Amino acid sequence: MGNRGMEELIPLVNKLQDAFSSIGQSCHLDLPQIAVVGGQSAGKSSVLENFVGRDFLPRGSGIVTRRPLILQLIFSKTEYAEFLHCKSKKFTDFDEVRQEIEAETDRVTGTNKGISPVPINLRVYSPHVLNLTLIDLPGITKVPVGDQPQDIEYQIKDMILQFISRESSLILAVTPANMDLANSDALKMAKEVDPQGLRTIGVITKLDLMDEGTDARDVLENKLLPLRRGYIGVVNRSQKDIDGKKDIRAALAAERKFFLSHPAYRHMADRMGTPHLQKVLNQQLTNHIRETLPSLRSKLQSQLLSLEKEVEEYKNFRPDDPTRKTKALLQMVQQFGVDFEKRIEGSGDQVDTLELSGGARINRIFHERFPFELVKMEFDEKDLRREISYAIKNIHGVRTGLFTPDLAFEAIVKKQVVKLKEPCLKCVDLVIQELINTVRQCTSKLGSYPRLREETERIVTTHIREREGKTKDQILLLIDIELSYINTNHEDFIGFAKRLISAACLCQSTIAQSRALQKRGVTAA
Numbered sequence: 001m002g003n004r005g006m007e008e009l010i011p012l013v014n015k016l017q018d019a020f021s022s023i024g025q026s027c028h029l030d031l032p033q034i035a036v037v038g039g040q041s042a043g044k045s046s047v048l049e050n051f052v053g054r055d056f057l058p059r060g061s062g063i064v065t066r067r068p069l070i071l072q073l074i075f076s077k078t079e080y081a082e083f084l085h086c087k088s089k090k091f092t093d094f095d096e097v098r099q100e101i102e103a104e105t106d107r108v109t110g111t112n113k114g115i116s117p118v119p120i121n122l123r124v125y126s127p128h129v130l131n132l133t134l135i136d137l138p139g140i141t142k143v144p145v146g147d148q149p150q151d152i153e154y155q156i157k158d159m160i161l162q163f164i165s166r167e168s169s170l171i172l173a174v175t176p177a178n179m180d181l182a183n184s185d186a187l188k189m190a191k192e193v194d195p196q197g198l199r200t201i202g203v204i205t206k207l208d209l210m211d212e213g214t215d216a217r218d219v220l221e222n223k224l225l226p227l228r229r230g231y232i233g234v235v236n237r238s239q240k241d242i243d244g245k246k247d248i249r250a251a252l253a254a255e256r257k258f259f260l261s262h263p264a265y266r267h268m269a270d271r272m273g274t275p276h277l278q279k280v281l282n283q284q285l286t287n288h289i290r291e292t293l294p295s296l297r298s299k300l301q302s303q304l305l306s307l308e309k310e311v312e313e314y315k316n317f318r319p320d321d322p323t324r325k326t327k328a329l330l331q332m333v334q335q336f337g338v339d340f341e342k343r344i345e346g347s348g349d350q351v352d353t354l355e356l357s358g359g360a361r362i363n364r365i366f367h368e369r370f371p372f373e374l375v376k377m378e379f380d381e382k383d384l385r386r387e388i389s390y391a392i393k394n395i396h397g398v399r400t401g402l403f404t405p406d407l408a409f410e411a412i413v414k415k416q417v418v419k420l421k422e423p424c425l426k427c428v429d430l431v432i433q434e435l436i437n438t439v440r441q442c443t444s445k446l447g448s449y450p451r452l453r454e455e456t457e458r459i460v461t462t463h464i465r466e467r468e469g470k471t472k473d474q475i476l477l478l479i480d481i482e483l484s485y486i487n488t489n490h491e492d493f494i495g496f497a498k499r500l501i502s503a504a505c506l507c508q509s510t511i512a513q514s515r516a517l518q519k520r521g522v523t524a525a
Contacts, residue, residue, distance in 0.1 A: 010131040010132065010133055010282075010285060010286060010289065011074065011131065013031050013032060013033075013133065013289055014072045014074075014123070014133055016031055017031060017033075017070060017072075017121065017133070018084055018121060031168065031296070032168045032169070032170075032285065032288045032289040032292050032296075033070075033133055033134075033135055033163075033168070033169050033170070033285075034132075034133065034134045034135065034169070034170045034171075034172050034201075034281060034285055035134075035135045035137060035160075035163045035164050035169050035170070035171055035172065036048065036134050036135060036136050036137060036172045036174065037137055037140070037160055037164060037171060037172065037173050037174065037186045037189060037190065038139060038140070038173065038174030038175065038185075038186045039139055039140045039141075039175075039184075039185045039186060040139040040140065040141055041139075041176070042139065042174045042175060042176050042186065042205060043174060043176060043205035043206060043234075043236045044065075044136060044139065044174050045057045045059065045064070045065075045136075046205070046236035046237060047174060047203060047205065047234060047236065047274070047277075048071060048134065048136055049248065050234070050236065050248060050251070050252065050274040051073060051129060051132070051134075051274065051278050052073065052124050052126060052128070052129060053126065053128045053129075053248050053249060054094040054097075054124075054126075054248065055094060055095075055098070055242070055248070056081070056094040056095075056097040056098050056101075056124075057069075057098060057101070057136075058098055058101055058102050058105075059242070064139070065136055065137065065138045065139060066105050066109050066114065066115045066116065066138055067104075067105050067108060067109065067115065067116050067117075067118060067119060067120050067138075068117065068118075068119040068120070068135050068136065068137055068138075068159070068163065069101065069119065069120050069122060069135065069136040070119045070120065070121045070122065070133065070134075070135050071122055071124065071133070071134045071135070071136060072121070072122065072123045072124070072132075072133050073124050073126070073129040073130065073131065073132040073133070073134075074123060074124065074125050074126075074129070074131060075125075075126070075127065075129055075130060075131055076125035076126060076127065077127055078125060078127075079092070079125060079126045079127065079128075080092050080124075080125050081094065081097045081122060081123065081124045081125070082122070082123045082125075083100060083104070083120070083121065083122055083123075084120075084121035084122075084123075085104060085120070085121070086100075097122070101120060101122070104120055105120070115138055115152070115155055115156060115159065117159050117162065119135070129278070130278050130279065130282040131282060132278065132281055132282050132285060133285065134172065134281075135163060137159065137160050137163060138156050138159065138160070139156075140153075140156060140157070140160070140185040140186070140189070141153060141156060151465075154465070157189065158433075158436060160189060161189065161192070161193065161433050161437075162437070162440065164189065164190065164193050164194075165193045165433070165437060167199075168288075168292050168295075168296075169199065170199050170200075170201060170229075170284060170285065170288055171190045171193075171194060171199055171200045171201065172201050172203055172281070173186035173187050173189075173190045173200055173201070173202050173203065174186055174203045174205060175187060175202065175203070175204055175205070176204075176205050176206040176209075177204050177205065177206050177207045177209070177210050177216045177219075177233070178206055178209050178210055178211070181219055181224055181225055182225070187200075187202070187225065192429075192430065192433075195369065195372065196228070197226065197227040197228050197229075198228050198229075199229075200227050200228075200229065201227070201229045201230070201231075201232070201280070201281070201284070202219075202225075202227050202229075202230065202231035202232070203231070203232055203233075203234060203277065204216055204219055204220060204231055204232070204233045204234070205233075205234055205235075205236055206235075206236070207233050207234075207235055207258070207262075207265070208235050208258060209238075215262075215264035215265070216233065216264075217264045217265065219231055220232075220233050220265070220268065220272070221268070229284065232271070232272060232273075232276060232277045232280065233259070233265065233272045233273075234255065234272070234273060234274050234277060235251075235254070235255040235258050235259075235273075236251070237251045252273075252274055252275070255273050255274060256269075256273055259272045259273055329452075332445070332446060332449075332452070333456070335445065336442050336443065336445070336446070336456060339442040339445070340438060340439065340442045343357060343358030343359060343438050343441065343442065344358050344359040344362070344435075344438065345359060346358070346359045346360060357438075357441070358434070358438045358441075361434050362431050362434050362435075365427060365430045365431055365434065366427070366431075369427070369430060370423065370427045373423035373426060373427065374420075374423055376423075377419050377420075377423065387412060387415075388412055391407075391411050391412060395407050409486070410486045413486055414483050414486070417479065417482055417483055418479070418483065420479055421475075421476065421479055424475050424479070425472055425475065425476075428468065428471055428472055428475065432464060432465075432468050435464050436461055436464060439457055439460050439461060439464070440457060443456050443457050
């Protein structure tokens with residue numbers, strides 16, 4: 001494909017996204033895209049506004065982004081914006097763009113800070129942008145505000161995972177520099193679906209707000225938590241700058257000056273900043289689309305054949321049949337159950353040869369991801385030896401012991417067994433997410449009946465969430481049972497016990513021989 005063909009890849013995918021959105025259907029083709037993930041106040045909005053060079057996103061306290069925003073940036077000589085839901089109107093005033101985003105959000109979610117997975121499609125034409133498509137997702141939050149449901153945290157995580165779980169999605173994980181990278185919600189969620197960091201691009205914001213004497217050099221050099229696509233640092237406008245209407249172009253100039261003058265970053269200044277981030281994302285998205293084109297084409301052909309088959313079935317349809325509705329409803333519900341079972345059990349007629357799905361992904365969690373999480377529970381051998389030594393000495397007290405007491409062994413073992421709780425619960429979370437994704441895939445056939453589809457998803461997902469709590473309780477109970485009694489008579493301990501007895505006997509024998517030699521020496525003298 002020539003250079004011109006490469007340049008047209010992103011606009012082509014934009015047209016496909018618009019086509020699905022305009023007919024009220026979510027896209028099941030897993031179109032290549034960049035999903036922007038970050039916690040509240042991580043600086044996501046500022047990063048996106050810096051790309052455009054305009055203030056156009058809603059701001060405020062709490063959850064501001066309550067619907068996914070598909071932001072399509074298109075290079076053009078003239079500057080204006082268009083919404084898919086009012087395509088005939090061109091917005092040249094970007095304050096009106098912000099107001100339209102707020103109004104369209106409230107139209108679907110209401111004014112009570114609720115959220116919705118239904119996206120808003122916005123195109124921005126400008127001479128200051130590169131062709132790029134990003135999906136701005138709600139900020140990760142933990143505490144509900146206003147009339148939000150108590151499970152708002154899970155709702156947001158489910159929505160984010162719905163986008164970033166797709167193998168075709170690149171993940172733009174935005175993390176503020178004044179936060180410990182190990183505590184980054186964005187990187188944690190990215191790691192759940194991309195454990196090797198192959199699809200994740202790290203963005204570090206607020207570098208200018210770090211404590212004096214500290215810097216993020218190791219992070220930006222990809223040494224601390226390595227990602228295959230690396231990290232890029234940016235400096236956004238502060239809230240004071242935004243309130244003072246500081247021009248974004250002036251902010252970009254200040255950002256450039258910051259990297260060139262900072263002793264920790266000036267050696268990599270050419271690889272930092274918003275303009276470089278935009279170029280990298282444009283290049284990586286274009287390459288990503290090119291890599292996924294064969295798979296995309298195959299899925300399109302498969303869906304076309306499926307739709308043609310469905311059209312044939314409707315040729316003899318009788319809309320005046322009164323029993324048709326009830327019969328059709330039962331058939332759709334039964335078909336949902338059959339499809340779900342096939343995806344989990346792996347007995348489907350149409351086998352996906354391009355990627356793992358359903359039960360296969362759950363199998364991978366059990367046999368690959370769960371062992372990986374267990375292996376990650378590394379312990380420092382020196383620390384462990386020190387803990388063992390302290391435990392033995394504390395149990396013996398003022399006495400000098402000869403044998404290792406069982407209580408010391410149990411104390412150390414129990415401490416290690418407790419560590420199993422976190423990976424076990426994480427395994428449950430991953431399986432639950434796969435089950436919910438499978439439910440969404442199975443309800444795709446109900447796309448012509450949005451309310452039925454929504455209600456089916458709600459009922460089944462609620463049931464899964466209820467079982468999730470009971471499953472976690474059982475896992476914690478099982479670990480508590482293991483903690484309550486350490487069976488040292490188990491065959492796994494036989495070798496250990498024999499070696500311990502052998503070592504003790506050898507020690508006693510050595511002491512006896514030493515005393516005998518000393519006695520002979522005294523007698524000879």
